[in-house]
Amino acid sequence: MNQRFCAVESRAIDDPLVGSGTHPERNLLLSWPRSKWQRNLRQASDMPEALLTALHALPDEGRRVNLIHRREQSERHHRVFLMPERQAFDIPRDTLGDFIAALRRGDDLAAWQPETVERSLVLCCTHGKKDKCCAKFGFATYKALAEAVRQRNLPFEVWESTHLGGCRLAASALLLPQLRKYGRIGDDDVLPLLESEARGRPYLPCYRGDSRLTPHQQCAQVAALEWLAAQGLEADVRVEDNAAEADETDRDLVVTWHTGRQEGKLTIRCHALELMRYDTCADLPNGPSPSWVWRAVEVREGTPALA
Structure with missing residues (x-):
């Protein structure tokens, strides 16, 4: 086996x-x-x-x-x-x-x-x-x-x-x-x-x-770093969490970045979804269980527009 x-x-x-x-x-x-x-x-x-x-x-x-x-x-x-x-x-x-x-x-x-x-x-x-x-x-x-x-x-x-x-x-x-x-x-x-x-x-x-950082803040942070890397930029970033509700599945987070010579803001939309997974090998005999994970689904330059 x-x-x-x-x-x-x-x-x-x-x-x-x-x-x-x-x-x-x-x-x-x-x-x-x-x-x-x-x-x-x-x-x-x-x-x-x-x-x-x-x-x-x-x-x-x-x-x-x-x-x-x-x-x-x-x-x-x-x-x-x-x-x-x-x-x-x-x-x-x-x-x-x-x-x-x-x-x-x-x-x-x-x-x-x-x-x-x-x-x-x-x-x-x-x-x-x-x-x-x-x-x-x-x-x-x-x-x-x-x-x-x-x-x-x-x-x-x-x-x-x-x-x-x-x-x-x-x-x-x-x-x-x-x-x-x-x-x-x-x-x-x-x-x-x-x-x-x-x-x-x-x-x-x-x-x-x-x-x-919280899990959804980590999601935004890494998405911003990856976007910046794709532009050839190595920057320091700071995540601003403006989510009003703790249980929202979609969150727009603003990430401020600067390189010393350049700076800017990104808006990262992070989406929570349920995944069936094994957290440890001890779980394998009993089957997977649901867990919530975050994925970045959109990166936009600038801050969110006011409603």
Whole structure:
């Protein structure tokens, strides 16, 4: 019997990447050997119970937790990143609980000797215990990203990561602190993606959206960037959401753009539609379920005309 993968099914039905880039801005990343990861994105099999309880409490306090891994990292000495603070810490396992407690209390963390994170982090989901697509597609992409960074001396640190959302879009990656998400990263995308990000620009063929924006705002943002790219323009954009009703299926969003020498406005019409899809491989035995997605259906120069 042929093995099925949600990522293959997703691509086959043209499930859009755009609009799936949501991710919290405040993050704690904790290095822990991948061999110990459990299905929950914050849990490892050899974690002390008190530490596990503290980590599970952090999302309710406004900070997402992901486990990360790379082979050269010590198993008993943990690398911790705080984003968007761009702080990094090296903490022995026996004092990790004290560090998390201090963080939760809002203590000054100077005693923990924080380092400033100079290089952007590239997190690539390889969380096979969560979804088999992340193992099959994610690990190969992680190795390719890490090797490209090493060979080209690009300004990134690449880490394997637990679940980043959107298993059906594997291989998936997240750039921090930029908060840009990517999906369906293939071999031919690895170097162009990294080179684009090194210039501070999203790589549009795999771009899922700016995590700070809502799904329909991401739809408008990416449509504007693609329109500008077709004109040979590389611009900064800002999405203005003028939709009055939260449940409208058609929205006209104004996107302001500027290049330094040129500027303008675009009106992007985004349309919501229902798609039958598998969100994860665990859904495959039970059949697809309905989900709402956004597609850009029109790009116009200027702002909407008044009624």
